Amino acid sequence: MKKIHVVIITGLSGSGKSTALQALEDIGFFCIDNLPVILLPKFIAMTLQSSPEIKQVAMVMDLREKNFTERYELVFERLKKKGYKIEILFLEASEESLLLRYSVTRRTHPLSPTGSITEGIQTEVEKMSS
Template identity: 55%
Template structure:
């Protein structure tokens, strides 16, 4: 069978790690979502999706420990999907045991693997062991220990609303400030703090890298122009390799101290050059409005 036209994301991971929040975020950006669909019902559901129904072109399915009956045969489960032409992206959420404990204590919910004779920590660690097979199949593993609900929703929105099913690779270029922390979603991180800093030019300090005076000042340095050319050249060599390996989403983060000047200019330049090369690019300046 030829490859399916459906973009299928399987959302899975540890209980309390944010799967339900992620499913809601997928729904908000237009995915058809089902949480905890029993594995035996998946083939007829996918057959329905293959009918001419535009609303079923992008599907997110929640699978977790509640469907543990299929876990011992996880490998065969995915093999059967691939034999039928489906190549799902597996998004696996996890968090530290301490964070999961705190979240369960705050919500007062019962862990699905806990009973009166088993402590919460033991239930969490047992679930972690039983989901190792699913985790090993993950296209992306996301540790949500330091995420808020809003950060997790933003991650799903920025990552999965970027691309239609016709496009092979969506590239997000993200500028940021190191003083505010590394972007958790970054696949590649480039530090441009070696470039001269317009922050120390009094007339440029209140402006940002999207303004012509800051852009012209940063690109007035030969090392900045040379770096943009070299880094873009490297990315043009890497991106076809990612596509060949089946990667659909790539986040390239460019950081300077505050995320307002140098990183913005470089991110804008790299984005323009990759767009000119025919890549689908989304540009996002995370810290541009922060002091």
């Protein structure tokens, strides 16, 4: 059975995860944004069964999934033990850059939908550091 090369893109909101995902798609990766980590093993199994031509997948997984930090380590370790190549690409940016990006896009921060962008960034940094 062929194994799939899996690249997980994660990091701070506004750090360029979507751009990185698009770049991987441009070089032939099958890409998904915001797949819940708990679905990753099922996704890989279904892909192997129904689409054997897919050899490389990339996906963005981050704190938009409420329990991401509690689940990802166990899921990734189980997949590695089964022989899958799992690479993690963690993206970050300075607070100044993130604030500038949010001011340009006028989007709310996913961890502070009603609060300040700065508070959202700080909350995300704290959660990703743990």
